Amino acid sequence: MGDFKVHVLGCASAKPNPVHNPSCTVVDYRSNLFMVDCGEGAQQQFQRMHLKFSRLSHIFLTHLHGDHVLGLPGLTGTLALSNLQETLTIHTTEEGADMLRTIFGYFNRDSTLQVVFDTFNAQKEEVIFENKSLRVRTIPLQHRVPTVGYIFEEKEKPRHIRRDALERYNVPFSQINNLRAGRDYVDQNGILIPNSELTAEPTPSRSYAHIGDTRYMPSLAVKVKGVNLLFHETTYLKENEAEAQQRFHSTAAQAAAIARDAAVGRLLTGHYSSRYRNDRLFLEEARAIFPETILGTEGLTLEI
Ligand SMILES: [Zn+2]
Ligand SMILES: [Zn+2]
Known part of the structure; x- marks a missing residue:
């Protein structure tokens, strides 16, 4: 597997059930683990998936x-008992930091x-970050x-260096960093050799967008344009669209519309309301609009 992955640890919405844990996702980039949200049960699922606390x-x-x-x-509490890392950074609002300081003051004294x-x-x-x-x-x-x-x-x-071109134009190795950064090369005779002769396009950068709880926001499509993988919450099905709007959540069809309008690579579903008994309904509803949909579980x- 590659060096940029997304692990799904929890797909339930507010009420967990025997099948689904509340929200938790881990972005795995070059051996560093970045957790997004930490619902109940996250630490057990983390271990079930053989992820390492020392990398978090x-x-x-x-x-x-x-x-x-x-x-x-x-x-x-578990991280403290494991004695693996000295620092854990939690990214949140001021209000979140205040609340957690109080809680940790009791349990992690x-x-x-x-x-x-x-x-x-x-x-x-x-x-x-x-x-x-x-x-x-x-x-x-x-x-x-x-x-x-x-x-x-x-x-x-x-940019990628073209070794054959370096030899042909007799470019010294000391120029490599300049070429990688896209600069042209001027030889001893003052002749300019354009960068495009000496290098090739860089490997495309990859991206993951995590859109958790939200009301349908058509304007999001511009913000997540072209990401390789989009997680977008799918709390409801289309039949409950009015309730989704009222409760500030989205339907599978709305998530798929964002994925389609943003021309993303793939869409990942999740944050399912416990009222629905069959997860396939989210997948079918989204795939009718955006075929490259994966059912989160x-x-x-997933590799990016
Ligand atoms: Zn939620
Ligand atoms: Zn919420």
Whole structure:
């Protein structure tokens, strides 16, 4: 398997059931695990899927509803007992940080685990994390409380060097970094050799968009344009569209419309209301609009 994956740990909405856990997803990028939401049962599912606690150092919360955060006190307790990492960064709003400080104050009092809160304003788009090769951005959503979606995107990669062309034009190796960055080369005689002669297009950057609880927002299609994989909540079926609107959730058909309008690679469903007994209904409804739909379920891993 490749170095950019998404693991599905929980697909239920507010009421968990024997089949589905509440929300939790793990983005697995080059051996780093980035958890998005942490509903009850997340830490058990994490272990069932053979993910390593030692690789988990960032948790991103979409909003402060119980089905997205109630697994956190248990998980942080386990991380503290495991003594594996010194720092865990939780990305949330100021309000989320205040609430969790209080909870952790009770349960993680003697913990050696250092929890760092990285807070953001849920009303505006922000880059909230970046390292050498990956960037995470927020997208404000429309839910009953301040809520964001996340885009995990690789940074632009360097251009590929064409070794044969380097030899032909006698380009010294000291120029390689300039060429990778897209610069032209001027030889000793002052002759300019365009970068396109010496390099090839870089490997395309990959991206994953995580759109958790939200009302249908047609404007989202522009924000998630062309991502390789889009998770978009599908709490309801079309027959309950009015209720979805009223409860600030989406239907499978609406998620599929976003995927189609944004021309994404694939759509992943989830956050199913427990009223429906057959998950295939979400898949069928979405596939009628966007054929490249995958039914999210606990234990599923997708490569980006
Ligand atoms: Zn929810
Ligand atoms: Zn919610």
